[in-house]
Amino acid sequence: MSPNAAPTDPSTVSxxxxxxxxxxxxxxxxxxxxxxxDGGGVDSGTGSLDPVRERVEVDIDEIQTGGTLRFGLxxxxxxFDPSYSTSAPAGNAHGLVYESIxxxxxxxxVYPWLATSWERMEVNDIDRSAYEPYMTSAETDxxxxxxxxxxIIIRDxxxxxxxxxxxxxxxxxDGTFGMRYxxxxxxxxxxxxxxxxxAEHVARSYEVLENSSISAQTFDSFLYAExxxxxxxxxxxxxxxxxxxxxxxxxxVYPMEHIEEYPDTGADPRNDRxxxxxxxxxxxxxxxxxxxxxxxxxxxxxDDMGLDALEWWDGPEGFPTSPVVDEVVISIVSDNATRAxxxxxxxxDLTYGLSSDTYGEYRSAxxxxxxxxxxxxxxxxxxxxxxxxxxxxxxxxxxxxLIPRAAIAENVYNGYRNPAYVPLPEMAADEGTAxxxxxxxxxxxxxxxxxxxxxxxxxxxxxxxxxxxxxEVTIETNTSSDRVREAELVAQVMSNTEFxxxxxxTFEFTTFVQRILGPExxxxxxxxLIGLSGTFNPGSFxxxxxxxxxxxxxCNFQRVDTPDLDExxxxxxxxxxxxxxxxxxxxxxxxxxxxxIEQVPNSYTVFGTNVSSLSTDYVGHNTYTxxxxxxxxxxxxxxxxxxxxxxRG
Numbered sequence: 001m002s003p004n005a006a007p008t009d010p011s012t013v014s015x016x017x018x019x020x021x022x023x024x025x026x027x028x029x030x031x032x033x034x035x036x037x038d039g040g041g042v043d044s045g046t047g048s049l050d051p052v053r054e055r056v057e058v059d060i061d062e063i064q065t066g067g068t069l070r071f072g073l074x075x076x077x078x079x080f081d082p083s084y085s086t087s088a089p090a091g092n093a094h095g096l097v098y099e100s101i102x103x104x105x106x107x108x109x110v111y112p113w114l115a116t117s118w119e120r121m122e123v124n125d126i127d128r129s130a131y132e133p134y135m136t137s138a139e140t141d142x143x144x145x146x147x148x149x150x151x152i153i154i155r156d157x158x159x160x161x162x163x164x165x166x167x168x169x170x171x172x173x174d175g176t177f178g179m180r181y182x183x184x185x186x187x188x189x190x191x192x193x194x195x196x197x198x199a200e201h202v203a204r205s206y207e208v209l210e211n212s213s214i215s216a217q218t219f220d221s222f223l224y225a226e227x228x229x230x231x232x233x234x235x236x237x238x239x240x241x242x243x244x245x246x247x248x249x250x251x252x253v254y255p256m257e258h259i260e261e262y263p264d265t266g267a268d269p270r271n272d273r274x275x276x277x278x279x280x281x282x283x284x285x286x287x288x289x290x291x292x293x294x295x296x297x298x299x300x301x302x303d304d305m306g307l308d309a310l311e312w313w314d315g316p317e318g319f320p321t322s323p324v325v326d327e328v329v330i331s332i333v334s335d336n337a338t339r340a341x342x343x344x345x346x347x348x349d350l351t352y353g354l355s356s357d358t359y360g361e362y363r364s365a366x367x368x369x370x371x372x373x374x375x376x377x378x379x380x381x382x383x384x385x386x387x388x389x390x391x392x393x394x395x396x397x398x399x400x401x402l403i404p405r406a407a408i409a410e411n412v413y414n415g416y417r418n419p420a421y422v423p424l425p426e427m428a429a430d431e432g433t434a435x436x437x438x439x440x441x442x443x444x445x446x447x448x449x450x451x452x453x454x455x456x457x458x459x460x461x462x463x464x465x466x467x468x469x470x471x472e473v474t475i476e477t478n479t480s481s482d483r484v485r486e487a488e489l490v491a492q493v494m495s496n497t498e499f500x501x502x503x504x505x506t507f508e509f510t511t512f513v514q515r516i517l518g519p520e521x522x523x524x525x526x527x528x529l530i531g532l533s534g535t536f537n538p539g540s541f542x543x544x545x546x547x548x549x550x551x552x553x554x555c556n557f558q559r560v561d562t563p564d565l566d567e568x569x570x571x572x573x574x575x576x577x578x579x580x581x582x583x584x585x586x587x588x589x590x591x592x593x594x595x596x597i598e599q600v601p602n603s604y605t606v607f608g609t610n611v612s613s614l615s616t617d618y619v620g621h622n623t624y625t626x627x628x629x630x631x632x633x634x635x636x637x638x639x640x641x642x643x644x645x646x647x648r649g
Contacts, residue, residue, distance in 0.1 A: 014530050016123065028248045050640075051374040051427060051625050053107055058643060060318045060619035063296060069618065071341045071631050072351035074480070075509035076332055077417070080275045081266030082252045083212040084599045086554035087513065090531045091628025092424035094331060096254035096294050097192075101183050101202060105639035106373065106625050108536035110246050111312050114182040114197065114278065118249055123240050128154050131238075134171045135161035143151045145249025153212035153219050154238065165210060168224040178239035178574075179309040183250060185231040186309060189301040191255040192282045205254045212266070216553050219248050220543075225248055242431070242535050242578040242585055249555075255279060280322045280636065281537050292330045296323070307638060309574040315641045323635040330631070334508055336481050336645035341612060343368070349646070350614040350621060352630050355481045356414040361440075370611055371634075372624040376427040377533040377608030379486065380545060382558050386603050389471060394461035395637070396600035399500075400447060401454035402493050406437040409606050412485045414507040416611060421447045422606035423596045424541055424589070434586040439593060446597050447604075458499045464612040476516070477529040478509040486605065487529045514583075516557040531608065533626045538589050539573050545602050560601040565592050620644035 007528040012107035075089040082094040084394040092413055099435045101115040112118045131154050138146040138160060146155050163171070173175065189197040193264035203225035209218045221244055237244040256274050257269055267275040269286045276283075278301060281294035302321045303581040307313045331348055336355045344350045364370045381403075390396060406420035421435075421444040429436040433555045462469055484506055491502035505526075507515060515521065516528055532555050535542035547569075572578055572588035596602070612623040612630060621644040635646050 005368075011183070012547045025334055027161050028550055039143075041562055050107055052622045053372045055622050056620055057641075060316060060320075063320065063324055063620075063643065063645045064647055065324045067643070067648065068329055068645060069350065069635070070348040071328060071432075072337065072342055073332050074339060074351065074353045075333055075478075077286075077292060077330075078510055078513070079213075079266055080283065080286070081208075082270045082290075083214060083591065084212055084266035084268070086630040087510070088626065089509070091626075092293075092631035093292055094252070094642075095279070095629055095632030096281040096328060097275045097279045098254075098276045099279050099281055100252055101185070101249045101276060102246065103637075103639060104246070104536075105637065106151070106622075106633070108430075108625075110638050111182075111310070114189060114202075114253060114376065115185050115249070116311060117184045117386040118180065118245075119182050120245060121182050121234075122177075123576060123579060124178055124180055125240065126176070127239055127574075128250060130176050131163045131171055131429055132156065132159075132161075133263075133599065134166060134167045134176070134543055135159075135163050138162040143631075144574075151176065151215060151219060153223065165207075165224075168307070169226075172224045172226065178235040179237035179248075180226070181235045181237075181244070182232050183235065183249060185304065186301065187231055187234070188304065189278055190299050191278055192276045192297060193255055193257055195254075195255045195257070197253060197278055198230050199227045201204055201255065201259075201515070202233045203227050203235075204256075204319060205251055207267070208254055209251060210573060213553065214549055218247075218251060222252075230270075231366070231404050239560050239574045240576045240579045242573050242575075243305065243539055244487050246447070246537070255469075260293045278614065281328060285449060290332055292332075294328045294330075295325050310638065313638060319641060320643050321639065322635065323584070325635065328631070328635075334479065338458075340613070346615070349618045350612060350625065350631070350634070352612045352627060353480065354609060354611075354613050356412070356416050356611075359414060359416060359611060367616055368613065369616055370613060371621055371623040372416070372612075373625055374427060375533065375608035375610045375626055376425050376540075377531055377610075377627070378425055379483070379529065379531045379605045379608070380420075380539070381490070381603040381605065382545065382555075382560065383601060383603075384522060384525045384527065384558050385561075386522055386559050389465055390473075390525070391465050392461050394457045395471075396603070397446075397598075398454045398458035399494060400597075400600050400603045401445075401450045401457070402497065403490055403605060404449045404493055405447070405605055406449070407613050408486050408489060412482055412489060414613040416609050417606040420607050422591050423602070424538055424606050425607045428534065428536055428538045428541060430536075431582045431585045432541075432589045433593070434583065434590055443593065443597050446560045455497065455499075458497070462499065467501050470495070471499060471525055472501045472503075473525065474503045475527045476503050476505050476507065477510070478512040479506045480509070483529065483531070489609060490529070490605075517554075521628050522551075522558045529605075530555065533608070533628060535626070538585075539569065541590055542569055542589070542596075546596065562595065562599055562601065565595045565599075568595070610620050617646060617648055618644060619647050 026323050076086045077084040077090045103113040104110050138148050141147050146583040150166045152162045154163040168183050171532050221241050223238045223579045226234045235248050265271045267273045280300045282297045284293040286292045300322050362368050409417045409419045475487045477483050487504045491504050494500040494502045550556040577584045610623045
């Protein structure tokens with residue numbers, strides 16, 4: 001990304017480094033130390049800091065089994081296959097069916113899951129130029145991008161060459177790789193179709209991600225997976241990577257039926273393909289746009305093996321080995337008021353993301369309660385940085401200082417969110433800054449509402465550019481009532497100046513996401529207001545919304561490109577020093593956050609909380625840090641001794 005604007009010439013995409021990875025998002029990644037050979041948990045985020053407020057515990061002796069949990073989801077399920085979805089709401093369905101070789105608690109600690117252990121074996125000090133001998137020539141598309149039939153892992157745009165998944169095994173065989181991990185798998189884990197999970201399933205599951213909707217999130221780090229024996233797999237990273245401990249094993253594990261027979265559209269009942277995983281629930285049915293039904297998997301592996309199969313488990317005797325409800329029904333109700341009415345009328349038991357003006361009622365009601373968790377998320381405005389006058393950073397900086405963050409947090413979200421004076425939620429601050437409080441103190445004067453400073457910047461830009469005012473622009477967002485009110489407040493504040501005439505246009509969430517991911521959207525000149533649910537890793541909050549490699553994926557809609565900051569981000573992630581020294585990572589990221597506030601391709605408005613509203617019939621629910629896991633985490637998560645059950649009384 002250039003200091004002032006994203007490039008208007010598409011041929012400049014992916015040419016900022018001599019050699020670069022195929023992706024940059026890491027949205028599902030977690031950074032931290034390796035598990036070690038004992039298979040114990042790994043502190044990958046804020047350590048022992050539990051983000052769940054007023055955590056509810058249950059008496060194991062009082063747990064009731066059975067029943068149907070009814071979950072209200074505020075957006076459609078764009079795909080039932082996690083390899084073809086960037087939607088956090090859809091993740092709640094994925095988490096019932098699919099599992100990975102690791103899992104994580106609400107604070108970011110990582111534990112082996114389908115694996116008995118996950119261990120870092122080697123780190124080699126190489127960069128991507130080491131792969132030049134294995135690269136092959138590639139063609140360019142009409143936009144000047146290198147393309148190949150196989151999934152591209154690394155590009156050399158100057159030489160017109162790429163490393164794809166076809167050449168990666170040769171590099172590994174010669175000892176050319178950045179990191180090597182070993183996963184030892186549980187024996188006897190079965191998929192819903194009866195297949196036993198082996199190392200081959202784990203290794204070949206990465207094939208499903210090739211050229212998928214989330215390929216950039218995997219192939220920014222992943223190089224190759226190699227079967228060692230039936231229950232041992234080695235997973236290789238391209239270069240030293242501070243996120244690899246938790247990103248490389250995070251893909252869902254699929255059965256061979258899926259890997260070999262499902263088409264590029266993935267496992268989705270709308271394409272006559274049944275989602276099949278190893279998870280505690282099996283897919284039963286889907287009524288398009290209305291509801292999905294899941295039932296308890298009779299042969300769930302942890303029920304058969306017991307919790308003692310988890311080497312890190314030291315919880316209470318009698319803790320359930322799987323969710324205790326028999327069935328889960330996900331009802332899709334996009335309108336907040338309608339979803340709240342469904343909860344009030346007993347049609348659903350649990351939902352999240354309702355309008356914040358209802359929270360007080362649920363907190364005080366006898367038959368309902370709230371479960372609140374500090375979230376790794378923020379709302380942000382993304383500017384059309386390739387379209388005049390938004391290609392001038394002074395215009396963007398001016399708007400950034402008009403945004404009433406404190407008023408948004410208090411008046412729109414009723415104090416359930418905090419102003420985002422820096423581009424990093426505190427949830428990811430452990431390795432994302434040298435000193436979070438000092439960073440906020442330093443950057444707040446540039447992000448706090450200051451109409452006088454904003455006016456000065458805007459007037460200077462308008463005079464220099466010779467443009468007429470007011471500048472007409474539309475803020476586009478989804479139909480969530482809180483999000484709409486936030487957009488309207490920002491539009492009002494901007495329009496109250498002489499510089500802008502701002503409108504607001506809203507779309508249903510799935511429609512909105514499809515719209516802004518369109519390849520030509522960035523040319524339309526609209527401002528996007530949306531939310532990002534990241535990870536415990538600081539890189540997820542930089543890469544997703546700023547890296548040009550993520551253009552057209554979550555969440556770079558406007559061809560944002562700041563190559564100077566990308567170079568720093570590369571050092572903060574892809575270096576031996578970053579792997580071994582969290583303090584170094586924090587210092588590097590501090591430079592990035594300063595640069596983002598100076599260049600302002602995005603304005604960060606408020607940090608998120610995840611707030612579940614639920615009936616007291618659903619006992620023991622606690623809300624997960626990321627909205628994609630609210631449903632599966634609440635049902636059962638041994639890492640936090642979390643379990644919930646139905647008591648219809």
